[in-house]
Amino acid sequence: MDPIQTQFHDWLKEKGVHLSDYQISQFETYYKVLVEWNEKMNLTGITEREQVYIKHFYDSLSVSFFTDMMEKRSIADIGSGAGFPSIPLKIAFPHLEVTIVDSLNKRIQFLNHLVSELKLTGVNCIHGRAEDIARQRVHRDQYDMVTARAVARLAVLNEFCLPFTKVQGNFIAMKGSEVVEELEEAAFSLKELRSKYLHTHRFDLPDQEASKRHLIVIEKTAATPSKYPRKAGTPLKTPLVR
Template sequence: MNRDYSYLINTLKEWNFTLTDVQINQLDMFYEMLVEKNKVMNLTAITDFDEVQLKHFADSLSICKVLPSDVNTVCDLGTGAGFPGIPMAIVYPNLQFTLIDSLNKRIKFLEEVVDTLGLKNVTLIHSRAEEAGRNKLYREHFDLVVSRAVANIATLSEYCLPLVKINGYFISFKSGDIKDEIELSGSAITKLGGKMNNPSYFNLPDTDISRSFIIIDKVKNTPKAYPRKAGTPSKEPLK
């Protein structure tokens, strides 16, 4: 391996997290597989190594700043090319991860990644978010659901909160100004059984890239009416 991971290593040290040589090698293998597969399949617009290290790896692993200590099972909903789920599974081998995506081609790619990297703590599911939220195998099953998907927080909450068990958490990765989005989503989160915490704001170190986490506690069961049928949560966000 001849790529320089010092930015990622130093960034995580700043966040009080230490990467092992094995984990760095696994991330590097993932990077190689991502770039190679991206030549024949649209997985990500970001392929330059420094950009991937910053905007995919460091961004995904920034969750170490807010990860609750009482979590054992994690679901990454809408995982796409495997972010944040694969980097998280690499650095948290003691946790069990379920990565869900609606596109089977992406799941097939991630199966290759999991096999090549020897990740024993990852399960991959091909499913739409709405279907997963109604599936008794996954509904209110996870300690933590995370998502880097691009959607407003009311829509994401309708997708994610049905999967979170009582006393669990939904954490949404966000960027930019989210104050208005938070204000508009409060009623929807309450309807879905959630309670909003204060957001966590930060910049990726040595950059002006602003990031934030919206952290929602699951305090009540999600009503059976949610999630609504496929497409509705994004077209008609709850108010």
């Protein structure tokens, strides 16, 4: 391992995440494929190698610092973009069955290529709007854990993501900025979507100045009412707020 990989490995080890040499090599392949494809489509504004390891890979794996991933079997990642956080989680925890939903087909093509290059199994990349996919029986109320990383405000994310979450499962919203105002705004949507706020985990990315992160953990308490999610586009235009 080179110094960047060694640092990445050691930071994760401190958090109880132990990566093999093969898994470290998968992250390096991920970096190379990401940068290669980023030249022809907009996947990330962060391409400097050390920053990708910290701000994308480490940040994605932060979910596992506060959640026992060995207790999770199925996860859905909504609006995954370049595969964050689900692909890093899959690399670190190969037992996971991962479903990725993204509305842009070019990103799904990238993700399918990436999955092939990383030799991952148990990853299903779906092109479509979350509001439409969540109405399919095979996905509705099905996943142990659902994630979304900096996609939209929480009141909107709840309607995108909670329909995928199984009862007593968790939706984890990954945020950068402070979340108190978003949580207050999202109270009505949580009630409507039969869920409750559990906790916000706050932490700093290593070796970074002013890189605060917040993980909002929500538990689903009952099946999603049939009227949700509303038709595609409506949650963004008219969020569930009062």
